[in-house]
Amino acid sequence: MEVSQIKRSALMSAFLRGHHAAHDHPAILRDEWARKLLSEEELAAFEATMEKALEAAMPDQAAAMPDRAAAVACMVRDYFPTSLFLSRAKYAEQMLEQAMSRGVKQYVILGAGMDTFLWRRKDLADRLDVFEVDHPATQAFKQERLAGLGWRIPQNARFVPVDLTRQRLDEALRAAGFDSGAPSFVSWLGVIHYLPQDDAFATLRMIAGICPEGSEIVFDYWDTEAFLPDRAAYRVNWMQEMLRYAGEPMLTGLDPAAIAGQLRESGLHLREQLSPEAIQERYFMNRSDGYYAYEHAYFVHAAVL
Numbered sequence: 001m002e003v004s005q006i007k008r009s010a011l012m013s014a015f016l017r018g019h020h021a022a023h024d025h026p027a028i029l030r031d032e033w034a035r036k037l038l039s040e041e042e043l044a045a046f047e048a049t050m051e052k053a054l055e056a057a058m059p060d061q062a063a064a065m066p067d068r069a070a071a072v073a074c075m076v077r078d079y080f081p082t083s084l085f086l087s088r089a090k091y092a093e094q095m096l097e098q099a100m101s102r103g104v105k106q107y108v109i110l111g112a113g114m115d116t117f118l119w120r121r122k123d124l125a126d127r128l129d130v131f132e133v134d135h136p137a138t139q140a141f142k143q144e145r146l147a148g149l150g151w152r153i154p155q156n157a158r159f160v161p162v163d164l165t166r167q168r169l170d171e172a173l174r175a176a177g178f179d180s181g182a183p184s185f186v187s188w189l190g191v192i193h194y195l196p197q198d199d200a201f202a203t204l205r206m207i208a209g210i211c212p213e214g215s216e217i218v219f220d221y222w223d224t225e226a227f228l229p230d231r232a233a234y235r236v237n238w239m240q241e242m243l244r245y246a247g248e249p250m251l252t253g254l255d256p257a258a259i260a261g262q263l264r265e266s267g268l269h270l271r272e273q274l275s276p277e278a279i280q281e282r283y284f285m286n287r288s289d290g291y292y293a294y295e296h297a298y299f300v301h302a303a304v305l
């Protein structure tokens with residue numbers, strides 16, 4: 001992927017989270033910091049792109065919008081996977097908080113992107129050693145952006161560049177000071193679909209290998225139907241097309257019925273799996289602003305055997 005595309009997709013997720021924090025109440029996850037990662041020019045460019053995307057994909061809906069702000073809100077709430085980004089982060093942080101009450105002291109944010117946990121959740125972050133792991137290109141962009149903004153990197157944070165398709169996560173974490181004897185929590189959000197399936201399970205095995213028994217992981221994945229255009233929901237097909245166009249195609253979907261067995265083979269025990277219906281019930285009930293659980297996306301909470 002080109003640098004400009006890495007920057008664009010990293011900032012897009014910050015834009016979506018920032019838009020939600022500024023406009024939607026009650027918040028699913030309030031990320032006041034995300035918006036600060038974008039300049040005014042970048043913000044305006046994303047809004048113009050959203051308006052154009054609505055015109056291109058849903059011309060009738062676009063024609064009914066009173067102004068750009070309404071068009072942007074419609075895209076953010078109804079089409080982009082904002083509801084997924086917010087609810088999976090909320091789920092991971094809820095599970096992390098519970099794990100901390102059981103003694104977890106290390107937190108690995110795998111594929112962190114522009115996640116703002118270190119600044120947004122100081123209440124949790126200050127009590128943890130945090131390892132932000134990401135593809136070297138994405139992480140280099142984030143570090144450049146943080147330095148440009150003058151955000152202070154907390155002393156308990158380590159940045160670990162790893163391409164999960166080429167490098168060993170366990171070796172990189174150990175080299176960064178990860179303590180294999182300390183109960184740990186790993187979040188792995190929005191990444192599995194970008195990896196070939198073998199790399200995804202190799203990563204899970206490495207997590208199980210480097211973390212002591214009882215350590216926990218939360219990840220999300222797309223089911224295999226999301227990859228069948230005649231079975232997938234409209235907005236999932238639309239998103240797949242956008243990602244292909246952007247040069248970031250989704251590669252891997254998993255079968256919800258097979259997850260428990262695949263985790264066991266990887267050294268993990270399935271504690272909980274949330275289907276889109278369960279996610280809807282947990283995070284989107286009684287909302288009337290257009291947010292609802294993204295179709296075909298599942299959340300998993302597992303523990304190291």
Ligand SMILES: C[S@@+](CC[C@H](N)C(=O)[O-])C[C@H]1O[C@@H](n2cnc3c(N)ncnc32)[C@H](O)[C@@H]1O
Binds near residue numbers: 013112162
């Ligand atoms: C959609 S973003 C998710 C960011 C964040 N976790 C979230 O939930 O918003 C996907 C992340 O996967 C990372 N990623 C994609 N391919 C990767 C690879 N081969 N190795 C490591 N990270 C990768 C990207 O760098 C990016 O940070």
